[in-house]
Amino acid sequence: MFIIVRKTGQLGNRMMLFANFMAFAMEYNLKFINPAFDEYAVFFEGTHKDFFCRYPAKKSFLKGNSLKLKRNFHRVVYHSSRLLVKDATDFKFSNIKILRDTGVHRGVIFDDQFAKYFKKNQLVFIHGFWFRNSGLFLKHSDTIRKFFTPLKKHTENINKLVTNLKKTCDIMVGVHIRQGDYKKLLGAKYLYSTDAYVNLMKKTERLFPGKKVKFLICSNVPQDRDKLSKLDFAFANNHIVEDMYSLAQCDYIIGPPSTYNMWAGFYGRVPLYWIEDPKADISLESFQIYDVPLDVAPVSFAQ
16 A cells, blocks of 8 residues: 655646556556645545545445535545655654655656555555656556546536637637746746737637637636737636647647646547747647656666
């Protein structure tokens, strides 16, 4: 049994980590608990009935349909596991292991040796984000997509929005404008102004001559409509999950490097353009379908 106890980033990061461990667990017939997914568990088919966020999924014995109740129980489980890890560190319990990755883009690659480690140790706590095996992820991707299907009420909201918008255009391009928290990430490397996004949207529009292009805008900060007025656009529902999965139903996606838009591209098999330089030229060949998450530089697994 292994337990993911460290929150790494926000929704996209934690879905990527969860999904990679799912693929690993399916391949080697293992089980795990992911209490670090607590605040997002209530949105998905695979997790909303389980206060412990287990895989394989199970229904919790505790009953209750209240969203607040579910979130509170998820929170209790998460903080309890965090405290247990602290005690394990302080008192060095011999039957508890703590496994950490090796840093940004240098992670642990799932393999046979990794599986043997988990089967040998009864309880292992996971710290970190860079645990990967792109081959296993691709192999089990359909199961991963099914597990992370949003609940019916969210799916209905998404479908209503997207269906109505697609009636008014030939091509719908999802635009992920991430500002806010990107003011600090990596020294604001990927923080782009709204004007920069508008210019890129105009470039994208020119890729489809003779076609009516509409932009679906998902942003983590309010946007000025006047700056977008020369484009045919609509705002998404301003819901963290509904916006992500609305992007997944677009024909193309543009956005800064982010696991949020990458997951949307993966889930919907939608071509995605990551904005590394907002002033760069763009072509249809610039878009890429991400069937698997970011790879990492492989390192040996040390027991």
